[in-house]
Amino acid sequence: MASESEVVTLREDWLTKASMLINEDVLKKTVVRNVYTPLFRPESVRFSCSWIKGRRTEKAVGVCFSQALSAGGVNEIFITPTMSDSLQVAETLIHELIHAMDNNKSGHLGYFKEVSEAVGLVGKRTATVAGEELRGKLAGVIDRLGEYPHFEVSATSRLSPSKTDPTAGGGGEDHD
Numbered sequence: 001m002a003s004e005s006e007v008v009t010l011r012e013d014w015l016t017k018a019s020m021l022i023n024e025d026v027l028k029k030t031v032v033r034n035v036y037t038p039l040f041r042p043e044s045v046r047f048s049c050s051w052i053k054g055r056r057t058e059k060a061v062g063v064c065f066s067q068a069l070s071a072g073g074v075n076e077i078f079i080t081p082t083m084s085d086s087l088q089v090a091e092t093l094i095h096e097l098i099h100a101m102d103n104n105k106s107g108h109l110g111y112f113k114e115v116s117e118a119v120g121l122v123g124k125r126t127a128t129v130a131g132e133e134l135r136g137k138l139a140g141v142i143d144r145l146g147e148y149p150h151f152e153v154s155a156t157s158r159l160s161p162s163k164t165d166p167t168a169g170g171g172g173e174d175h176d
Helices: 011-025 086-101 110-119 132-145
Strands: 045-049 062-065 075-079
Touching: 011 045, 011 075, 011 086, 011 132, 045 086, 062 086, 075 086, 086 110, 086 132
Parallel strands: 045 075
Antiparallel strands: 062 075
């Protein structure tokens, strides 16, 4: 568990720090095509917890917009506020970081497919989850940072009492 001085209390700070740890603990140690994967450049990615709008992204729980779509010339990664489970957020984050590593050039094919499989993401490429080994690495990231500092938000219906009780923890959903 994270020490009190290490606990991150702002969502965007948590996403930024988690991405740095994922970069060091997972991506830096991943081999694809007999070479280590190039790491994402922290200065080229920004993170936000916010609603994701657009005809292709409405149901997604994570999206990485390419540098060409950002006035700042950076990849913009958004995590939906409907998700609060720390592991699911970390799974979504690593999925989106892989998109940022090639500036979304490969979609869910080619480079994305190779790197996502190499790091241990499994399942449908548009809705990956962490395999057992990667789940352990992501749990280590969460241990260092503390839980994702966010409670699930619903824009369409009231949450069940267990989801509105801050001591009960929030639920999440698979990412796209």
